[in-house]
Amino acid sequence: MEIILALSIGALASSGVWLLLRSRTYQVLIGLSLLSYAVNLFIFAMGRVQTGAPPILKSNVPGDLARFTDPVPQALVLTAIVITFAMTALLLVVLLAARGLSRNDHVDGRGSGS
Amino acid sequence: MSLAFEHLVILPILLPLATAALMVPLDERRRPLKAVIAVVSTLGTLGIALALLSFADAQAPGAGGAVYLLGNWPAPFGIVLVADRLSALMITLASIVVLAALVFSIARWQSAGSHFHSLLQFQLAGLNGVFLTGDLFNLFVFFEVLLAASYGLVLHGSGVLRVKASLHYIAVNLAASALFLIGVSLIYGATGTLNMADLAARIPTVADSERMLLEAGAAILGIAFLVKAGMWPLCFWLPGTYSVVAPPVAAMFSIMTKVGIYVIVRLWPLLFGAEAGASAYFAGDWLLVGGIATVVFGALGLLASQDLARLASFNVLVSSGTLLAVVAVGNATVTGGALFYLVISTLAISAFFLLIELIERGRIAGADVLAVTAEALGDDEDEEEVEPVGIAIPATMAMLGVGFAACALLLAGMPPLAGFIAKFLMMDAMLGSTAADAAPDATTWTLLALLLLSGLAVMVAMMRTGIRVFWVPIESMVPTVRFLEMLPIVVLLSLCVALTAKAGSAARYLQATAEGLYSPQAYMKSVLTAPRVERTEAEGGS
Numbered sequence: 001m002e003i004i005l006a007l008s009i010g011a012l013a014s015s016g017v018w019l020l021l022r023s024r025t026y027q028v029l030i031g032l033s034l035l036s037y038a039v040n041l042f043i044f045a046m047g048r049v050q051t052g053a054p055p056i057l058k059s060n061v062p063g064d065l066a067r068f069t070d071p072v073p074q075a076l077v078l079t080a081i082v083i084t085f086a087m088t089a090l091l092l093v094v095l096l097a098a099r100g101l102s103r104n105d106h107v108d109g110r111g112s113g114s
Numbered sequence: 115m116s117l118a119f120e121h122l123v124i125l126p127i128l129l130p131l132a133t134a135a136l137m138v139p140l141d142e143r144r145r146p147l148k149a150v151i152a153v154v155s156t157l158g159t160l161g162i163a164l165a166l167l168s169f170a171d172a173q174a175p176g177a178g179g180a181v182y183l184l185g186n187w188p189a190p191f192g193i194v195l196v197a198d199r200l201s202a203l204m205i206t207l208a209s210i211v212v213l214a215a216l217v218f219s220i221a222r223w224q225s226a227g228s229h230f231h232s233l234l235q236f237q238l239a240g241l242n243g244v245f246l247t248g249d250l251f252n253l254f255v256f257f258e259v260l261l262a263a264s265y266g267l268v269l270h271g272s273g274v275l276r277v278k279a280s281l282h283y284i285a286v287n288l289a290a291s292a293l294f295l296i297g298v299s300l301i302y303g304a305t306g307t308l309n310m311a312d313l314a315a316r317i318p319t320v321a322d323s324e325r326m327l328l329e330a331g332a333a334i335l336g337i338a339f340l341v342k343a344g345m346w347p348l349c350f351w352l353p354g355t356y357s358v359v360a361p362p363v364a365a366m367f368s369i370m371t372k373v374g375i376y377v378i379v380r381l382w383p384l385l386f387g388a389e390a391g392a393s394a395y396f397a398g399d400w401l402l403v404g405g406i407a408t409v410v411f412g413a414l415g416l417l418a419s420q421d422l423a424r425l426a427s428f429n430v431l432v433s434s435g436t437l438l439a440v441v442a443v444g445n446a447t448v449t450g451g452a453l454f455y456l457v458i459s460t461l462a463i464s465a466f467f468l469l470i471e472l473i474e475r476g477r478i479a480g481a482d483v484l485a486v487t488a489e490a491l492g493d494d495e496d497e498e499e500v501e502p503v504g505i506a507i508p509a510t511m512a513m514l515g516v517g518f519a520a521c522a523l524l525l526a527g528m529p530p531l532a533g534f535i536a537k538f539l540m541m542d543a544m545l546g547s548t549a550a551d552a553a554p555d556a557t558t559w560t561l562l563a564l565l566l567l568s569g570l571a572v573m574v575a576m577m578r579t580g581i582r583v584f585w586v587p588i589e590s591m592v593p594t595v596r597f598l599e600m601l602p603i604v605v606l607l608s609l610c611v612a613l614t615a616k617a618g619s620a621a622r623y624l625q626a627t628a629e630g631l632y633s634p635q636a637y638m639k640s641v642l643t644a645p646r647v648e649r650t651e652a653e654g655g656s
Contacts, residue, residue, distance in 0.1 A: 025281065043295060047302075047303075075544055083291075100277060101277050102278070107285075
């Protein structure tokens with residue numbers, strides 16, 4: 001479980017960073033999205049990975065983290081997902097505007113056509 | 115503390131937020147109405163900020179500030195807002211700068227795109243939220259509110275240059291936000307809390323196995339803020355963006371780099387102050403070196419920049435770098451001087467960005483649509499200089515010239531204006547912080563040289579540009595400047611003059627602020643023991 005999570009975070013983050021450093025706007029956008037997926041998984045992992053444990057306290061079970069999973073990172077992830085989603089959508093609009101204005105999808109608006 | 119006053123702490127966020135939401139459905143044709151609403155709301159926010167400022171000023175020296183528990187949840191569990199001296203100062207500064215940008219924009223810039231007033235109010239709400247919050251994740255949320263509004267504002271006025279700049283700006287900031295989240299979650303993983311006061315209480319006792327995680331988290335978080343503050347080598351996006359955005363937006367952005375500085379000033383002494391055990395003054399050397407490198411880069415950029423907007427952008431970098439380097443000394447008295455410098459440089463840069471637009475308007479016909487870069491001017495300059503037109507400087511040019519000179523004096527830190535007092539306070543504190551018989555060490559000498567040489571670089575660059583703009587007659591055209599455009603510049607600069615006259619009381623307030631930052635027990639105590647509002651019988655059942 002841990003190794004799968006760690007590998008997927010690593011794969012998402014590394015491909016995200018690689019795409020972010022590319023010169024075409026769409027690649028940058030996808031790179032940022034992948035990076036945000038990696039970050040979301042990472043926040044989730046910071047609550048310590050546990051399988052089959054509920055995040056809500058039950059009445060007759062002692063409330064320690066051995067029996068429950070930490071609900072705070074899950075709440076943080078939800079907020080982060082919403083915010084990154086909105087920001088990515090905004091970037092997409094700007095990207096289209098830049099494409100329309102410079103007739104080119106290079107991040108600096110120059111280069112050899114698309 | 116009365117109930118009504120207690121709610122004053124959240125009003126600087128709610129008022130602009132509600133105003134912005136109210137203005138979104140209003141039709142763009144009713145722009146005068148929107149402008150009036152926006153001015154009223156910003157004035158209201160400024161009033162509240164001033165009330166908080168006077169409250170913070172009236173506090174006993176050891177008090178930690180007014181704490182507002184959102185949803186009445188006790189401190190480490192719920193989100194808190196804290197209005198202490200630093201927060202009150204920053205929200206006042208933010209309201210002043212936004213108000214100046216707003217009034218300036220009414221004359222013409224508000225009509226360059228849609229929803230300008232809403233975006234500006236959202237921006238104000240985000241700024242005030244960042245300055246007031248006492249929770250790391252909430253800080254992230256307000257950061258995003260602020261950034262989302264700023265993306266819109268960078269695009270205001272449209273045009274190829276702005277769209278390109280905003281593409282870079284958004285990509286850089288989204289990447290920085292990813293780092294922010296990684297940092298926050300690492301800190302949460304290591305300590306199990308996100309409340310700033312609670313973090314400060316827990317960091318000294320963090321186990322050694324977790325300490326590396328914590329420090330890595332803090333460093334990554336720091337990078338996210340330093341991208342905002344424009345520390346070299348994270349600052350290459352800044353001149354390109356600041357020099358092409360609409361002038362009122364650029365003027366407002368003068369506080370945006372200070373947001374990064376604010377977070378460093380707030381969190382670094384709080385979390386990694388003298389009491390942090392093994393992590394005390396963690397990464398201070400990096401801040402120092404980074405700050406020095408930023409000043410050097412900014413000064414070189416200043417000397418190399420050909421047009422006014424880039425000149426102002428590099429001034430932003432110089433002031434950021436100076437603040438970072440000086441704060442990294444880790445001394446309360448020095449930080450007090452740095453805060454004075456922060457206030458002065460924010461106001462002066464803001465005024466300078468507004469002034470630039472008026473000056474540029476006279477230099478290039480049709481400059482109202484795009485902020486033309488030096489590259490565009492390029493070779494034309496020689497031709498313009500051939501024909502000397504010896505007209506007397508009219509009143510407009512005189513006003514602009516005086517404003518320009520005042521900005522130059524403030525930014526370079528020359529007497530008689532407040533920039534000099536700020537630099538003097540920092541230098542005096544640095545020399546005074548070493549023992550009387552011991553000679554100041556190498557760091558102190560480096561910083562002293564840095565402050566003086568950066569001032570020299572600013573002076574040289576500003577003087578050269580001033581001569582070219584005002585004394586070498588390039589065109590006979592005198593810019594038409596409206597009263598509403600001159601007003602904010604005059605107000606911002608007279609605030610600086612007022613700070614020169616009232617330097618004593620301002621410096622005392624800022625000194626108390628800095629001492630509060632470096633002895634955070636009062637802050638921690640007031641946050642962690644903030645009493646919940648008990649429900650009285652009369653209100654019960656609601």
